[in-house]
Amino acid sequence: MSNPSDATSPFLSPEQKRSAREAKREAVLRAAVQMFNERGFHQTSLDDVAARLGISKPTIYHYLGNKDQVLLECVTIGLGQLIKAAEQGRAAPGNGADRLMAYLVRYAEINMDDFGRCVIRTAEEALAPESRTRFRELKRRIDSDMRELIAAGMDDGSLARGDVKLTAFALAGALNWPARWHEPSGESSPLELARGLVGILGHGLLPR
Amino acid sequence: MSNPSDATSPFLSPEQKRSAREAKREAVLRAAVQMFNERGFHQTSLDDVAARLGISKPTIYHYLGNKDQVLLECVTIGLGQLIKAAEQGRAAPGNGADRLMAYLVRYAEINMDDFGRCVIRTAEEALAPESRTRFRELKRRIDSDMRELIAAGMDDGSLARGDVKLTAFALAGALNWPARWHEPSGESSPLELARGLVGILGHGLLPR
DNA sequence: CTCATCTTCTACTCACGAGTAGATTGCGTG
DNA sequence: CACGCAATCTACTCGTGAGTAGAAGATGAG
Structure with a gap:
């Protein structure tokens, strides 16, 4: 409504940024939980999780402690x-x-x-x-x-x-x-x- | 009966040696399983198990692979x-x-x-x-x-x-x-x- | 007495993986 | 434009713990 970026625009509103960040965080958790379930927590390194998402480990640390x-x-x-x-x-x-x-x-x-x-x-x-x-x-x-x-x-x-x-x-x-x-x-x-x-x-x- | 070592003697028959070895093996397993149950498999090192038994890790490897x-x-x-x-x-x-x-x-x-x-x-x-x-x-x-x-x-x-x-x-x-x-x-x-x-x-x- | 065998030890090696340092890119604001 | 902040990377450190090498002491056999 009041948000000027309805269409696909590379310029994100603060709200969109927040939810984009949130979405990434959730993607990490989703990938992690699936791998934990498949291979076990101790058999899954954060490098593995990162690789599954095509990112690097420090990125995970950026979103989760x-x-x-x-x-x-x-x-x-x-x-x-x-x-x-x-x-x-x-x-x-x-x-x-x-x-x-x-x-x-x-x-x-x-x-x-x-x-x-x-x-x-x-x-x-x-x-x-x-x-x-x-x-x-x-x-x-x-x-x-x-x-x-x-x-x-x-x-x-x-x-x-x-x-x-x-x-x-x-x-x-x-x-x-x-x-x-x-x-x-x-x-x-x-x-x-x-x-x-x-x-x-x-x-x-x-x-x- | 035919075994000359009924009393407490430091000289063990082959059979006694076998069962002594077996007893030690079982003691290792018993200690290990209790610690696995208490603290979890991955949180229990074989050094921990050895310490609980008052022995060293290579001794465990002597009895189990x-x-x-x-x-x-x-x-x-x-x-x-x-x-x-x-x-x-x-x-x-x-x-x-x-x-x-x-x-x-x-x-x-x-x-x-x-x-x-x-x-x-x-x-x-x-x-x-x-x-x-x-x-x-x-x-x-x-x-x-x-x-x-x-x-x-x-x-x-x-x-x-x-x-x-x-x-x-x-x-x-x-x-x-x-x-x-x-x-x-x-x-x-x-x-x-x-x-x-x-x-x-x-x-x-x-x-x- | 000597040699093999069994048991146990101390003192390593080595890989793996959690977590970090610091650089880089790029957007948004004063 | 310059600065700050967010996002992401490469390239590390460093502890822990599995597993090993090799010595040393006992025991029994020839």
Whole structure:
């Protein structure tokens, strides 16, 4: 509107510059997270990441402080998606069980995506102490979100009563695991898989 | 019996020497796996492991070829325990569901133990290519063991029918996860936790 | 007694990769 | 025009840790 550079012009407004910078930062994170997921954090040097983007290592340092921060940003993005999913889950229609299931499906899907996979595959020890603390805090938040949804479902009678904490661990484990085995190029889509897993967890192994 | 060195003698028979050597090898693996679990593989140098045992690094190399082999041996031990558990599970009394549940409890317990935890916490990328192949083979074996038990239970009607492969992934995920969060020094014992988790998986989230 | 073998050590080498110094180019502003 | 700032590069430093060379002490065999 008030911005005079609607068309393709080499003269960028301050706002455009900011978002260009932001886009580059994100491109670095995206490339990094994919390589971390493919080859592992310790097997991926920042030189490798730079090469993938056709840039040099100091450029990465221009956008991000150090390798630890690159990883922390990646997992923070993934955890942010999970937090958002919990908010949406709480607002979903239906009873407690419906809301939990909606959340769980989304949770599993995120864990098959770039940043979500990174959250699961990242061992805390890989992070520097302060980053590790931050990582733990966010994960604790995710855990408490899940427990809250579970407890609500047990309270309204739409879920079987049981140990909330243990249930959360069982669900998290089952739905985190795809981050380790699911091949993005595989036959079945993340959504199908997510629904399948949640179905199994909902009904249990034993016949009804 | 025929061995003249029953009492404590500094003169060791060939057999004693062999087992002494074996004991040292195992001590190295035990120390290594504990440190890998605590601090992570990449954060643990063989100098660290040697220091923990009060020996020097070349001594480790005297018993094991290289760091990769140390890790491979550790996970192989863990996977061996899981294979053994499957054999015992197949021989357990009761119907298919009973056998599966017995196996699952044992499976979860192993994953809270030193070598089992290492299996779960070890990312394939950490291993050298040939070791990685071996690791994959063994894990595939574990997976097929579990699927076999599941399929048998579905066949005899003691388990609900469903997608065997997906069910195996859901169970494995839920029961592997404790390797990441369970604190050996925690309140509840591995056996209790294992039973709790298996109970949840058996009955499902929804009320019956 | 001597020689081979096993165990262990001290003291290296060497590659890799995180992180930095400092130059360069180019745009935008006073 | 000159200066500052953003973006990017080439070419380093430097620590760490895997793996090795080679010596030294014990033990047992011929």
